[in-house]
Amino acid sequence: MRVFRLLKRDEGSLGRLGQVVTTRGVIDTPAFMPVGTQGSVKALDPRELREMGTQVILGNTYHLYIRPGLEIIRGAGDLHGFINWPEPILTDSGGFQVFSLAKIRKIKAHGVEFRSHLDGSLLFLGPKEAMEIQRALGSDIAMVFDDCPPHTATVKEVRGAVERTLRWAKECREQPRAVGQQVFGIVQGGKHAELREECARALVGMRFDGYAIGGVSVGEPESEMMLAVEHTVPFLPEDQPRYAMGLGTPAQLVELVARGVDMFDCVLPTRVARNGTAFTAKGTVSIKGGFNKADYRPIEEGCECFACRQFSRAYLRHLLNVNEILGLRMVSVHNSYMYLRLMADIRAHIAAGTFTAFRKEFVANYVPSRRVLQTRGITAVRGVDE
Amino acid sequence: MRVFRLLKRDEGSLGRLGQVVTTRGVIDTPAFMPVGTQGSVKALDPRELREMGTQVILGNTYHLYIRPGLEIIRGAGDLHGFINWPEPILTDSGGFQVFSLAKIRKIKAHGVEFRSHLDGSLLFLGPKEAMEIQRALGSDIAMVFDDCPPHTATVKEVRGAVERTLRWAKECREQPRAVGQQVFGIVQGGKHAELREECARALVGMRFDGYAIGGVSVGEPESEMMLAVEHTVPFLPEDQPRYAMGLGTPAQLVELVARGVDMFDCVLPTRVARNGTAFTAKGTVSIKGGFNKADYRPIEEGCECFACRQFSRAYLRHLLNVNEILGLRMVSVHNSYMYLRLMADIRAHIAAGTFTAFRKEFVANYVPSRRVLQTRGITAVRGVDE
Numbered sequence: 173m174r175v176f177r178l179l180k181r182d183e184g185s186l187g188r189l190g191q192v193v194t195t196r197g198v199i200d201t202p203a204f205m206p207v208g209t210q211g212s213v214k215a216l217d218p219r220e221l222r223e224m225g226t227q228v229i230l231g232n233t234y235h236l237y238i239r240p241g242l243e244i245i246r247g248a249g250d251l252h253g254f255i256n257w258p259e260p261i262l263t264d265s266g267g268f269q270v271f272s273l274a275k276i277r278k279i280k281a282h283g284v285e286f287r288s289h290l291d292g293s294l295l296f297l298g299p300k301e302a303m304e305i306q307r308a309l310g311s312d313i314a315m316v317f318d319d320c321p322p323h324t325a326t327v328k329e330v331r332g333a334v335e336r337t338l339r340w341a342k343e344c345r346e347q348p349r350a351v352g353q354q355v356f357g358i359v360q361g362g363k364h365a366e367l368r369e370e371c372a373r374a375l376v377g378m379r380f381d382g383y384a385i386g387g388v389s390v391g392e393p394e395s396e397m398m399l400a401v402e403h404t405v406p407f408l409p410e411d412q413p414r415y416a417m418g419l420g421t422p423a424q425l426v427e428l429v430a431r432g433v434d435m436f437d438c439v440l441p442t443r444v445a446r447n448g449t450a451f452t453a454k455g456t457v458s459i460k461g462g463f464n465k466a467d468y469r470p471i472e473e474g475c476e477c478f479a480c481r482q483f484s485r486a487y488l489r490h491l492l493n494v495n496e497i498l499g500l501r502m503v504s505v506h507n508s509y510m511y512l513r514l515m516a517d518i519r520a521h522i523a524a525g526t527f528t529a530f531r532k533e534f535v536a537n538y539v540p541s542r543r544v545l546q547t548r549g550i551t552a553v554r555g556v557d558e
Numbered sequence: 559m560r561v562f563r564l565l566k567r568d569e570g571s572l573g574r575l576g577q578v579v580t581t582r583g584v585i586d587t588p589a590f591m592p593v594g595t596q597g598s599v600k601a602l603d604p605r606e607l608r609e610m611g612t613q614v615i616l617g618n619t620y621h622l623y624i625r626p627g628l629e630i631i632r633g634a635g636d637l638h639g640f641i642n643w644p645e646p647i648l649t650d651s652g653g654f655q656v657f658s659l660a661k662i663r664k665i666k667a668h669g670v671e672f673r674s675h676l677d678g679s680l681l682f683l684g685p686k687e688a689m690e691i692q693r694a695l696g697s698d699i700a701m702v703f704d705d706c707p708p709h710t711a712t713v714k715e716v717r718g719a720v721e722r723t724l725r726w727a728k729e730c731r732e733q734p735r736a737v738g739q740q741v742f743g744i745v746q747g748g749k750h751a752e753l754r755e756e757c758a759r760a761l762v763g764m765r766f767d768g769y770a771i772g773g774v775s776v777g778e779p780e781s782e783m784m785l786a787v788e789h790t791v792p793f794l795p796e797d798q799p800r801y802a803m804g805l806g807t808p809a810q811l812v813e814l815v816a817r818g819v820d821m822f823d824c825v826l827p828t829r830v831a832r833n834g835t836a837f838t839a840k841g842t843v844s845i846k847g848g849f850n851k852a853d854y855r856p857i858e859e860g861c862e863c864f865a866c867r868q869f870s871r872a873y874l875r876h877l878l879n880v881n882e883i884l885g886l887r888m889v890s891v892h893n894s895y896m897y898l899r900l901m902a903d904i905r906a907h908i909a910a911g912t913f914t915a916f917r918k919e920f921v922a923n924y925v926p927s928r929r930v931l932q933t934r935g936i937t938a939v940r941g942v943d944e
Contacts, residue, residue, distance in 0.1 A: 210876075211876065212877055215883040215884065217868075217888075244872055466633050484640075486634065487597070487634070490596075490625065490640075494625055501603065501887075
């Protein structure tokens with residue numbers, strides 16, 4: 173099956189318009205995938221996700237394996253049945269989580285021995301296990317089990333991670349899959365151009381259904397994140413989807429699309445919502461802020477999301493201040509909608525041939541957060557913390 | 559304006575079928591009113607409330623006066639505008655909260671001086687203030703400011719509370735109202751039949767639009783709650799609505815309807831949902847319970863609520879166990895629906911002349927919670943804690 177339809181190349185950038193075709197539905201790209209780590213996109217229900225145009229959500233192998241465990245999910249058929257989301261699901265392999273969340277780990281030839289972050293029980297995840305779990309989850313797109321080193325890793329450590337990632341990718345490639353399940357390879361290599369190229373070329377040789385850029389969103393400065401993508405994309409096939417894992421802010425997504433990325437996932441929209449921070453086309457805004465006390469406008473004027481059509485900043489600020497769940501629910505709705513809508517706008521602009529102008533204007537208007545500015549070496553602060 | 563339509567009297571009990579008519583819509587009685595203390599029915603949005611058949615919600619004078627404060631609500635027109643609920647709202651007067659939540663209070667002739675439970679600031683609420691706030695909130699039904707003594711009060715204290723409640727009710731009666739706003743009196747008198755009668759007769763003499771039975775849901779045993787209602791209802795007019803404040807469990811509601819009550823509000827459906835406890839026709843069930851681990855049935859078979867149509871107990875248990883907000887959201891949806899549906903069933907049975915049989919069967923099948931059984935002096939336990 174041809175899993176990617178490349179519909180149009182942007183003339184002013186590496187941006188592309190396309191479709192990832194799965195047995196459970198088509199995903200228009202560039203695409204944003206809301207993150208449902210534990211089988212739920214935080215605070216949202218499936219109807220809300222559908223209403224905001226979600227075509228695919230993420231699930232996480234590591235988390236779902238620990239709780240509720242495979243037997244419980246198998247009892248409902250698969251993850252789609254368990255969480256009542258018959259549309260496409262992409263599952264992360266658990267590699268990132270084993271290397272970032274788990275304690276006391278021992279890296280072995282065929283995987284990682286680690287203790288659950290939950291109860292300390294000894295567990296093992298490797299390419300074989302990760303693919304078996306993803307097969308049981310029945311995800312439409314499974315990710316290979318990779319070694320994701322931290323941003324602070326030495327070049328030697330990153331080289332080791334690339335070698336292990338490639339060995340494990342090959343093992344993943346050989347595992348049985350769920351019916352219709354696609355498998356994406358993950359390119360590691362940190363900030364090292366030659367390692368990115370080496371890893372990408374080797375993975376492409378193994379012929380996966382798509383390719384992800386991993387080892388980003390691990391604390392690196394924005395410039396290194398962009399470089400990681402720039403060092404990888406040239407070595408990925410034009411006719412297959414490219415997925416940048418765990419990124420980013422709205423302005424970063426626009427820039428990453430311009431660098432040839434088709435798919436994104438990010439916890440920011442729902443995570444910062446729980447602190448009362450909303451994304452807008454002009455940057456983030458703290459809804460709790462005193463300046464919203466008597467502001468009866470919606471979070472973002474002109475926004476068509478469920479929250480903006482119904483509620484004012486003043487009301488949402490009140491709800492957040494008195495810890496009413498509806499407050500964080502509605503900011504989660506707005507933020508997720510904002511990301512999905514941004515992707516729809518990007519697609520429309522690539523289709524119309526106006527992406528370059530859109531990109532320029534969007535990035536110019538978007539005030540980055542303090543955290544992003546700091547990674548640019550800027551400490552004078554206009555942005556709001558996420 | 560005639561505010562109550564008495565459509566039918568049940569032949570086997572004091573139950574009635576009716577309608578409370580407000581300028582913002584009709585409330586079919588017996589009615590359950592979801593509680594939105596701080597301007598939000600906890601965890602639910604207005605669409606969900608509408609879908610489950612909500613015709614009126616509660617707001618609270620005390621809480622909304624403290625946060626966000628009247629100015630902010632006035633800026634949106636009124637409470638309906640602020641929270642985007644154009645349908646009927648009943649507001650409690652704050653009397654109950656002043657006597658139960660506030661600290662260091664001093665009861666004066668025209669109200670109560672107290673310190674905010676939030677920041678300790680000195681505040682004053684009396685009949686004049688409570689009615690002025692409710693006028694600004696623009697509620698369709700306002701409650702008089704009453705003195706609600708605890709269950710442990712002496713007969714002398716209860717008598718004092720009745721006298722104060724009557725004096726304040728008269729003051730409330732004289733205050734200006736919002737356009738179309740009805741005002742209900744509140745009968746106090748604790749477990750003392752003669753005080754209940756005295757209070758009811760005096761209030762009826764003042765000619766309110768409806769009458770509430772207060773001083774219940776203050777920790778009294780179930781038998782005393784029933785007696786408080788039985789000692790009050792005979793002295794209330796047939797052609798006006800009767801409202802039992804803050805009650806109760808589903809089986810108690812059925813019994814209270816049989817004793818002539820038309821309106822109810824209760825925080826139980828949403829409060830226990832946040833602990834993962836669901837109401838069913840057979841009593842409460844802890845969704846977190848291990849017995850639900852691999853139970854792929856809905857919370858309650860045959861239930862048509864948004865949660866039961868979509869999700870299994872196994873999934874909801876998982877969500878509650880990993881603290882996903884969707885879990886408590888969906889149990890809140892189910893529980894609120896269950897209460898509203900129970901009222902719809904009661905109305906249908908009164909209309910069909912089958913309420914007596916329904917009452918008998920419902921109460922026989924409903925396993926009371928431990929807490930309720932304890933108030934009956936029963937400690938052997940079948941029920942589940944709320």
